[in-house]
Amino acid sequence: MKKEDVSFSREAADMLDKIAAIWPPIIRQGKKDKILFLLNLLARARKIKKADTVLVVEAARLVVPKSYDPLFHMFEDMEGFKKRMLEPFVSEAAYNKIPVRVRRWPRQRPRKKAAFQKCKNILAVCASPRSRGNTDMLIDEALRGAADAGAHTEKIMLHKINMGYCIGCRKCKEQGYEKICVINDDMTEIYQKIIDADALVIGFPIYTGRECAQLSTFLDRWDGYERYMLTSMLKPGRTALVIGTWGYPCIDTYDHVIENIISILNLHKVETVEALSACGFEGIRHGLDEKRMGVIRRHPEQLKKAYAAGRALAKY
Ligand SMILES: Cc1cc2nc3c(=O)[nH]c(=O)nc-3n(C[C@H](O)[C@H](O)[C@H](O)COP(=O)(O)O)c2cc1C
Numbered sequence: 273m274k275k276e277d278v279s280f281s282r283e284a285a286d287m288l289d290k291i292a293a294i295w296p297p298i299i300r301q302g303k304k305d306k307i308l309f310l311l312n313l314l315a316r317a318r319k320i321k322k323a324d325t326v327l328v329v330e331a332a333r334l335v336v337p338k339s340y341d342p343l344f345h346m347f348e349d350m351e352g353f354k355k356r357m358l359e360p361f362v363s364e365a366a367y368n369k370i371p372v373r374v375r376r377w378p379r380q381r382p383r384k385k386a387a388f389q390k391c392k393n394i395l396a397v398c399a400s401p402r403s404r405g406n407t408d409m410l411i412d413e414a415l416r417g418a419a420d421a422g423a424h425t426e427k428i429m430l431h432k433i434n435m436g437y438c439i440g441c442r443k444c445k446e447q448g449y450e451k452i453c454v455i456n457d458d459m460t461e462i463y464q465k466i467i468d469a470d471a472l473v474i475g476f477p478i479y480t481g482r483e484c485a486q487l488s489t490f491l492d493r494w495d496g497y498e499r500y501m502l503t504s505m506l507k508p509g510r511t512a513l514v515i516g517t518w519g520y521p522c523i524d525t526y527d528h529v530i531e532n533i534i535s536i537l538n539l540h541k542v543e544t545v546e547a548l549s550a551c552g553f554e555g556i557r558h559g560l561d562e563k564r565m566g567v568i569r570r571h572p573e574q575l576k577k578a579y580a581a582g583r584a585l586a587k588y
Contacts, residue, residue, distance in 0.1 A: 277308075278315035278323050287325040287347070291332050294343060306335045339481045341525045356521070360555030372552035372567055374410070374574040375523045376581050381545050381588070392423040392586050395465050396473035399487035400517070401431040406553050406566035407475040407517045413575045414473050414513055414548075414582030421586035426465070427473075430486040433458040438492040445500055452505065453496035463496065471511045471585050472542060474533065477553075478518035478526045483533060491536050498540075506540050513546040513585045515578070519554030545588050546581040550574070 280288070292304045311323055311331035320327065329344060346353045359366035396415055400407035408429070415425040434457045443454045452463045466472070476487040497505040514537070516530040527549055534544040553559025553567065561567050568575060 277312050278320060280323050280328075281325075283325050284323045284328045287328045288332075290347065291328070291343075303335060307331050310334050337528050338525050339528070341522050342520060362556065364556060367555040367557065370552045370555055370567075371521050372550075372571050372574060373521075373523050374548055374550045374568075374571075374577045376577040377547040377549070379546070379584070381543075389422070389587060390470070392418070392470040393468060394418050394423045394425045394471045394473060394582075394586065395469040396425065396427040396475070397430060397490065398427060399430050399474070399476035399484050399490065401484075401486065402477075402560070402566075403429060403431075404565045405477075406550060406559055406568040407477050407515060409566045409568050410515050410517065410548065410550060410575070410578045411473055411475040413578035414515070414585070417579035417582030417584075418471075418473075418586040421583045423471075423586035428462060428465075430490055433462070435459055435486075435489060435493065437489055438495060444496045444498070447500045449500070453493065455493075459493050459496075466494075467506065469510060471513070471588070472537075473513045473515070473582065473585070474537070475515035475517070476533070478516060478529060481526070482529055483516075487533070491533075494536075494540055504541065506542070508541040508543075510542045511585060511588050512537050512542050512544045513548070513581050514544050515548045515550065517550040517553055519551070519559065521552045521554075523549055523551050525551065546585050548578055548581055 288304070288307065291307070292300050295303050307328070308331075311327060314320070314327060314331055315323060329347070333340075333344065342353070342357070360370050394415065396411050398408050398411050402408065411427060415427060419425050436455045436457050436459075439455065441454055443449055444452065453459060474487070476483045479485065499505060512534075514530055514533050516526055516533070518526050520526075530547055530549060534547065537544055550568065559567055561570070
């Protein structure tokens with residue numbers, strides 16, 4: 273350590289080692305260096321001479337995404353963590369008590385106050401392979417809100433369509449190429465539906481800390497809109513509602529994944545004006561009830577937020 277660097281209490285040093293030990297050696301030192309760098313900045317700014325465990329965790333939290341929540345919750349209270357996380361996998365009562373929550377992200381953009389509003393054409397895409405699961409139900413509720421506000425709505429279930437992976441041929445980037453993509457599958461029709469849509473609803477579950485593969489594949493295929501010399505076939509003007517759902521019962525653990533999807537849509541000039549995070553879909557029946565439908569249907573107060581977001585989307 274350098275002379276001007278902060279010193280550590282024994283507990284703080286142990287905590288840093290414990291955190292660093294989660295990574296394999298090939299990335300461990302790099303991560304540790306970043307944590308130490310931020311820790312020293314924080315200590316200097318606050319005139320702290322000796323780091324405690326709280327400062328170590330704070331610095332580590334700045335280095336890793338929120339999806340490391342479970343790890344920090346484990347470090348803070350292993351027994352409590354086990355009880356909260358494992359009991360719902362073996363006990364019906366604990367499963368029914370999982371805090372199922374939906375958060376509607378704060379609106380950043382005022383809605384139009386025009387006297388006449390065009391009837392919007394809204395296309396929803398459900399990336400969850402579970403029909404009538406939580407993502408699907410949240411989408412339906414948003415579409416119900418949009419329809420009540422006068423929109424025309426349609427939903428596509430990605431797991432039911434014939435959609436191939438992007439094959440990286442880059443034909444779409446060739447001068448004079450007229451189709452959107454060489455692959456002859458259901459995306460041919462969906463490309464046009466996206467072009468015809470005024471707004472999109474994109475709902476997806478988190479799988480392994482990121483968006484599920486169905487959504488990844490779908491968005492890779494959007495690259496077909498990007499043409500020769502970086503021109504785009506999608507003109508600006510479309511808006512979107514993005515919905516992310518997950519198991520871990522913390523309402524912001526995977527918000528960064530939703531942000532990533534919002535950024536990808538933004539590359540295609542689609543402006544996300546509404547977003548929903550939804551959590552608590554894990555345990556003995558993995559977020560489903562005895563009829564294999566999403567447990568979200570037992571939470572009308574939470575569903576209301578999807579309805580409101582869909583209604584607002586139709587009015588932007
Ligand atoms: C393959 C797989 C991986 C998952 N990985 C995570 C995860 O990393 N973190 C998490 O909180 N939930 C995870 N889950 C739980 C799902 O995100 C959760 O059950 C989702 O909200 C289900 O949505 P649905 O009911 O619409 O299918 C995973 C589920 C599956 C099937």
